[in-house]
Amino acid sequence: MTVVSNQLPPLPSNADQGAKSPYSAVHSSLSKRHASERRFKALGLAAVLIGLGFVAILFTSILSKGLPAFWQATFTLPVTIDAKALSIEPYPQQNSGQTDAEYAKEVADWQASLAGANWARLIQNALLVYLPPEAARRSRDVQRLVTSSERFQLRELVAAQPDIIGQTVTLRMLADANVDVWIKGGIDRTLSDRQLPLTPAQRQYIEILQDRGVLNQSFSTALFTNVDSRSSPASAGLAGALVGSLFMMLIVIVLSVPIGVAAAIYLEEFAPKNRFTDLIEVNINNLAAVPSIVFGLLGAAVFISWLRLPLSAPLVGGLVLTLMTLPTVIIATRATLRAIPPSIRQAAIGLGASRVQTVTHHVLPLALPGILTGAIIGVAQALGETAPLLLIGMSAFVANIPSTPLDQSTALPVQIFLWQGNELRNFFESRTSAAIIVLLALMIVLNGLAIYLRRRFERRW
């Protein structure tokens, strides 16, 4: 064997390439193809950046407005529980001749008598210690510095611990909503006295109390522990809405996850593929796209008018949200089941596993992360739903925490909606944003849970 040539054939010169090379068509189209690729990439990147930009704007706007609401103007005052100022009877003592029942009645009467006492006076006295003497004549102005619900808090405190009568206790009391907004600079100070919600005297007192260190901005748990309030906006909280939303979440999880997953498993693994199941599939997909307010109408018609379930109850809200979440859960579960390789099913069936065994032993464990993710995202979506709840009366003002799903209640997004419409705009603007932060935090927790569960159950083999 002889080496004919140890050289490779010469490369075509550039001049050749342009005119003669058979690849000239390819070559000439290359720059166009690369350009379109670059355009496409740039468009995608731009879309991502725009999306991120909007998210950033949303979060900065909500956080900057909402975070200050967690800190509220609060008085820290030594309050003397003076029985004379209150004009209340001393706490009853049990006489030797008295039965327990009689004594209990006497205690109850005493507690009832507290309602008539002048608690505002007590708070006023505590404030007057720090104020100039002429303030004593402006009791209205002084009393209105503290939000009205604190009187009732004080009454509850004394009713629960009668032995503090006559003592001096240091209490933290929320300032009135207007005081809070004034301190935070939410009120235009150039307005005339007639337009300002605070009198000149009140403004002066606020300054004095701040200087004396009695009135401070401090972290307030009122937002979480209190229920909504109209008479005392400063103490309005989310507790009722949170519990109502929690009940609804539980109902949605308990109903929509098992029903949705079972329906998806049946449709995907057992149902024959025919016109009828096709029709069902199309309808489920359509249901997922139905505006949520329609589910509210349905809920009002079926659960309230026909089944006579109570208005504004988390049970009804949960049922309506379940209807809304079901298609999402079914679609997500079916997609997950479809993604399980058929070879796994064949392996199990080939070994003689029944269809149910195939599904429960092999398909479901593999599909679990996807199913959980779908379910949690569906539930998170339900958590933020407002429109259907308005139609079943959950937008009513409810000033107590529901103890069962049948009690009247509101829900987090509805509470946001209600606060957004409150006439005390400059106070509730930040309150609304704070409630949105709470809702978003819950959503993030739920989505985080979805990610955690997916990681936890995903089989990495």
Added chain:
Amino acid sequence: MLESKSLERPATKAPPAEATVEAADPKVVARDVSVFYGEKRALHSVSIDINPRSVTAFIGPSGCGKTTFLRCFNRMNDTIEGARVEGKIQLDGRDIYDASLDVVELRARVGMVFQKPNPFPKSIFENVAYGPRIHGLARTKSELEPIVVKSLQRAGLFDEVKDRLHEPGTGLSGGQQQRLCIARAIAVSPELILMDEPCSALDPISTARIEELMDQLRENFTIIIVTHSMQQAARVAQRTAFFHLGTLVEYGDTNDVFMNPESQKTRDYVTGRFG
């Protein structure tokens, strides 16, 4: 009338020498089996007798119906929407399409190994133990262990995996996974093992191991293998059936089918002229 038909020998006649060897009853008897996928007929009246304790190979070009026919023996076609099987298949004289026969029981008696290794995403032990467990052959771990060990030994895999029985089966190499699937299939002691191109996704060394394994397994099991490789059929099978366009063209002793085929079509195929 039907009775006499079912006793008839298949159309393709076996060589006389072979007939004396297979004096024993055939393990599987298929008569006039046709399979339809919706309107399309995939298999045309195939009749065949499968000898016990031997390897029978189904060969033929793609789409000739050999896999379709294989899947009739454990009624895997039942799971395909719109598939319909006509004709009669008897396993040890019992009609497997009989309404009184439970398909789960049938599949315990007829194991299957698939084209692509498909171990469960569970441990090696659990893969092999799954069949015995669902069929109630063994309940406790101590009862299962000898079955698992024996099955892995028979599949020639035990020595390679004995230290990692509780590691995932999907972490094995392709060839090991396929042997794991064979171990899983034989753990329920089936009488008949169906293998659907078991080596098509494997390298030559793994293929050789599996072929060797088939040779050992035929002492205890009846094996039907579908293969695209004629060399493989020649190496492992005692009898070979050649399918073309949904019909059984020729069936006989492997040597005869390859060396001295009766049909011109078979001759063309085994000499590589088409397919």
